[in-house]
Structure formats: C-alpha cells, structure tokens
Amino acid sequence: MSWFLKGIKRGIKTEKFPKEEPLDVAPWSTELKGEGKVDCPTNAIDNGWEKEKCIFCRRCFPEYKPTGNVNIFGVEKNNTTFKRSFYIYPIDVGTCGGCNLELKLLTSPQYDMSRFGIFFTNTPRHADALLVMGIMTEGMREALMRAYEAIPEPKLVILLGTCAISGGLLGLPPEIKGDVKIAGCPPNPYTILKALMEAKGD
Ligand code: SF4
Ligand code: SF4
DSSP states (O other): OOHHHHHHHHOOOOOOTTTSOOSSOOGGGSOEEEOSOOOOTTOTTSSSOOTTTOOOOOTTTTTEEEOOOOOOEEESOOOGGGSSOEEEEEEESSOOSHHHHHHHGGGSTTTOGGGGTEEEOSOGGGOSEEEEESOOOGGGHHHHHHHHHHSOSSOEEEEESHHHHHOTTTSOOOSSOOSEEEOOSSOOHHHHHHHHHHHTTO
16 A cells, blocks of 8 residues: 555544643653752752753663653743744754754654644745754854854744753853753653744744
8 A cells, every 4th residue: 555545544643732741752851850969970960950951861760750741941032923934944063863853753744843833944044043953063163153144033043952052961062042942862852842832932
C-alpha cells in the first residue's frame, strides 16, 4: 500500500496538545524536583534546581527526579504581531545536533506546528524570530550577528537548549540576549511548541 493510502487509512495523527495533556513525554527532559546536595557537573543544583544550567545527565538521581512538567521555558518578551503567522530562522552556532533534531520534530504530523501558524524560513530577511542553538563557536560569531541584523524589526530572539542559554557543559553561550529561553538538553518538543506559542502571544 502506498504511503498516501496508508495515511488515509490511519487518519489524523496530530496530538491535541496543548489543549490536552501530552501523550508520551520523555521524563528526563522535564522539570526536576528534589532535595539535598549532589555532585552536579554544571552547578545546576547549587541553590535549588536551575533549569537553564541542567544538562539532564541524571547524576542527581535519586535525590532529584523528573516531574513530567514540560513548562521549563521563560518568555521575557512576546509579540502579538506574530499571532497569525510566525516565521522562525534557526541558526546552529555550535551544537551536538540534539537541539536541531528535537526542533525539526515540530514539523512532524504528531506535533504539526503549522496548525498554530508557526513556520521555518531559510532566510533571515523573511523571519520574525532568530532561534539560536549551541555554544558560541568562533567561526559562527559573525554569521550569528549578520543573521540577527538581517531580520527586520520587530523581532524576537529565542535561545533553544542549555548550550544556548548558559553554555551547558561544553563552553560559553552565544553573545546575544534572548527574549525566550527554552531549557533542556535537548529540549522536549512539547516544551518548544508551548514556548513558541507564548512568544507569538497565544
Ligand atoms: S540532571 Fe545532571 S545537570 Fe541536571 S541537575 Fe541533575 S546532576 Fe545537574
Ligand atoms: S543543549 Fe544539549 S542537545 Fe542541545 S546542543 Fe547543547 S549539548 Fe546538544
């Protein structure tokens, strides 16, 4: 049977999230809760759990355990101008590839970000937001700033993943201020989707 006929037979596979709870969450990409001092390689548990520093290495288990809460992002600035259509230009300034893979999943039938008017564009001139992944590598420094400058105002900057927010375990974060910070290593697709929706004022 062709993929087209198989699709018709199976019907719609897109989840009802965020109207309904996520169907199947990978626990070690959600909020951690617990108590006590642990040997955390990124000092994410110095003073409570800091989602921006956690690389989800599980070294703190069983003192700290995942709760299943996917809302581990922060939106400092949103823009309702983008409510009906929100075009994102992703840039990899030094990733391991993990953040890229989870981000790409948003275009799959399961998550289908286009139902919320969220799209990718491959030119910064057409973008509403710059989405940055990875630690700051020397070779991408100029490309990052040129992409930022090419995006017309108003624009948002989204930092995706622990590397982009805090440098994680590997290095230093990109030298750019984030309006939206999406924690995770890599972030869960549910977390990314909800953060993008809030960024465009949904
Ligand atoms: S999972 Fe790893 S990085 Fe995250 S808080 Fe626990 S020990 Fe630290
Ligand atoms: S945050 Fe984690 S998954 Fe994303 S680029 Fe860094 S190491 Fe890879």
